[in-house]
Amino acid sequence: MIVEARNRNIRDWYGKVQRGEIKLPRFQRFEAWDQHRIASLIQTVIQNLPLGITLILEVGEAEQFISRYLKTAPETPNKVYEHLLDGQQRLTALWRALHNNYTWTTYFIYVQAFDNYNEDKSRDLSVHWKGRYIKQRTGERFPLWCDKPDKCLQRGLIPTHLLRPEDIQSDIDDWLNKALPKPSADSGMDELQRYFELRQRVSDQIKDLRAIVANYNLPYLALPAHTDKAVALNVFINMNTNSKPLSTYDIIVAEVESVMERSLHDLETELHQRHPHIARYAPLSDLILTTAALLQGDLPNQKGAWNMDKKRMVEDWDTLERGLDRMAEFLNNEGIYDAQRLPTNAVLAVIASLYANIPDAGDKRGRDELLLKQYLWRAFFTDRYENSAPTHAFADFNALKKIITNRTKEDTTPYSINDVPIFANHSLVEVEEILTAEWPKRATIRGRGVLAVLCRLGALDFATGERLDSRTIENRHYHHVYPDALLKEAGIPSFLALNCALIKDNTNLTIGRKDPLKYLKDRYMWTSEAIVQERLQAHLIPISELANGGYEGLSDEEKTVKLKQDFDAFLRKRADLVMAAVNKLIHGRQLSPSELYSEV
Numbered sequence: 001m002i003v004e005a006r007n008r009n010i011r012d013w014y015g016k017v018q019r020g021e022i023k024l025p026r027f028q029r030f031e032a033w034d035q036h037r038i039a040s041l042i043q044t045v046i047q048n049l050p051l052g053i054t055l056i057l058e059v060g061e062a063e064q065f066i067s068r069y070l071k072t073a074p075e076t077p078n079k080v081y082e083h084l085l086d087g088q089q090r091l092t093a094l095w096r097a098l099h100n101n102y103t104w105t106t107y108f109i110y111v112q113a114f115d116n117y118n119e120d121k122s123r124d125l126s127v128h129w130k131g132r133y134i135k136q137r138t139g140e141r142f143p144l145w146c147d148k149p150d151k152c153l154q155r156g157l158i159p160t161h162l163l164r165p166e167d168i169q170s171d172i173d174d175w176l177n178k179a180l181p182k183p184s185a186d187s188g189m190d191e192l193q194r195y196f197e198l199r200q201r202v203s204d205q206i207k208d209l210r211a212i213v214a215n216y217n218l219p220y221l222a223l224p225a226h227t228d229k230a231v232a233l234n235v236f237i238n239m240n241t242n243s244k245p246l247s248t249y250d251i252i253v254a255e256v257e258s259v260m261e262r263s264l265h266d267l268e269t270e271l272h273q274r275h276p277h278i279a280r281y282a283p284l285s286d287l288i289l290t291t292a293a294l295l296q297g298d299l300p301n302q303k304g305a306w307n308m309d310k311k312r313m314v315e316d317w318d319t320l321e322r323g324l325d326r327m328a329e330f331l332n333n334e335g336i337y338d339a340q341r342l343p344t345n346a347v348l349a350v351i352a353s354l355y356a357n358i359p360d361a362g363d364k365r366g367r368d369e370l371l372l373k374q375y376l377w378r379a380f381f382t383d384r385y386e387n388s389a390p391t392h393a394f395a396d397f398n399a400l401k402k403i404i405t406n407r408t409k410e411d412t413t414p415y416s417i418n419d420v421p422i423f424a425n426h427s428l429v430e431v432e433e434i435l436t437a438e439w440p441k442r443a444t445i446r447g448r449g450v451l452a453v454l455c456r457l458g459a460l461d462f463a464t465g466e467r468l469d470s471r472t473i474e475n476r477h478y479h480h481v482y483p484d485a486l487l488k489e490a491g492i493p494s495f496l497a498l499n500c501a502l503i504k505d506n507t508n509l510t511i512g513r514k515d516p517l518k519y520l521k522d523r524y525m526w527t528s529e530a531i532v533q534e535r536l537q538a539h540l541i542p543i544s545e546l547a548n549g550g551y552e553g554l555s556d557e558e559k560t561v562k563l564k565q566d567f568d569a570f571l572r573k574r575a576d577l578v579m580a581a582v583n584k585l586i587h588g589r590q591l592s593p594s595e596l597y598s599e600v
Helices: 010-018 034-047 086-097 151-156 169-179 191-214 229-241 248-260 264-274 276-280 284-297 302-307 309-315 317-333 344-357 363-380 390-405 431-435 444-456 485-490 516-524 529-537 556-585 593-599
Strands: 020-023 054-058 082-088 105-115 125-131 155-159 220-223 477-480 499-502
Touching: 010 020, 010 086, 010 191, 034 086, 034 105, 034 125, 034 191, 054 229, 082 086, 082 155, 082 229, 105 151, 105 191, 151 155, 151 169, 151 390, 155 191, 169 191, 248 264, 248 284, 248 302, 248 309, 264 276, 264 284, 264 317, 276 284, 276 317, 284 302, 284 390, 284 485, 302 529, 309 317, 317 344, 317 363, 344 363, 344 390, 344 499, 363 390, 363 444, 363 556, 431 556, 444 499, 444 556, 516 529, 529 593, 556 593
Parallel strands: 020 082, 054 220
Antiparallel strands: 054 082, 105 125, 105 155, 477 499
16 A cells, blocks of 8 residues: 655645535544644644644545544535544644634634734734633623624734635625724825725735635545555554654753753652652643743743753752742642642743742741732633733743842832733633633633632531641542532533532532532531531532522422522622632732621
């Protein structure tokens, strides 16, 4: 069998998906890429950089495998000509991004020349994504500006659905008309000329981007239709599991050994032996590279790791080690005990690097750590690190460092938190976004942010009253406060961060369909109302809203209506309690459950 690489541009791939001529074998996994991977893919395309090769199996008279369409692709009666064996994530991401049909994310191309906000002029022609959420009361998808062409263009953002390679000129013209309303009839000639020049520039930019996307080459290998089924499966397995390229860390290990004659692996091993708690928050190799890069004034990412001075990294090893140790200690004190409960890892290198300028004791350490607390919790409850996290972390680090080192501006006034982008330019999330935050076992900033607040309060175990800490967290499980079985019967989504409690007892599947407070009391045999209150308040669970109950004896319709009302009331009250806690944490305040309940 001779298999040669062939060229195919995105326009042709798009057409095959649109016509239903290419499908996926059912054994392929479903969508797995997150927003960062998807954005990186689009960035690669618009920069016209190589993306790698895909693999297809040609289909003869009959399909060898049971197949399915790509997610959101049209289901047509057309003949299937190809099965996509490798490249599903790439092709699905391209198809969906070119339609912008992700429920919780909208993708844009950022063009610096059209940006009137002047927030981040260091990048141009880059991909920007914005997380969305739905307000329950109105059903509207927020932020609203994402669907308003004029607001998008003011931010220098062109939505990716205008780049899909088909005849959509009427859609483009409609978007341009809304993005750039025509001046009134009595406008002067200068204003009209500026309008038409800007419109033409935007139109040309869209046209150029469309051409780049349509003509981008995504090459493929094609197994002929007569390929034996077992052979095709073997090729699929090999292409997906047998390749393990060198990582950035592996290559930097070699560089360090060549310039310092020291083993970076040995240094890492010794670091782990002395401070094993550091690795709870991220792979130690990643932490070493990002922190070392930031300490040298480089971005905390792969590019920064490539650029940094490897000799200096080893020479500054003691500073790096101390910073990582203090960072882990600081997070532990803030109730964040491991990577699985960390809302965003963008804060890790920032905090570790800032400890290079924070003393071991005294009033200054107290003041500096107060600043770190404010920074940490703001990172969890703003959109600062949803996009361009390394760039934003770098900017925040530099501004925070100026405060900690008592730097002054040209007018001799000291730097303050108002000079730090995360404080100055990013407001807190709204309650509606907290209400829709996903189950915290999933890697979402907001869902894990909610859980971090509950962990900060101690999250007493329901059965024993034991406080959560780094020792006990491994025995905790994600537990539905309103039983999943009860909500599922009514068709109500249960996997929300606000319906989660981190407790020891793994009885989620056996708690049945009882009223929430009743099953909790029955299950844990609490002896007094004081114990009920103490343990539930440590999770910011609103007891009165949890105690509504009374579902027995109701018809299915009545039960569904009442359950939805009760659950909505529960979520709303718990969201208010969480936001009350957040508003204290972002100012470095301590938390008291009783105080929070008295305020909400």
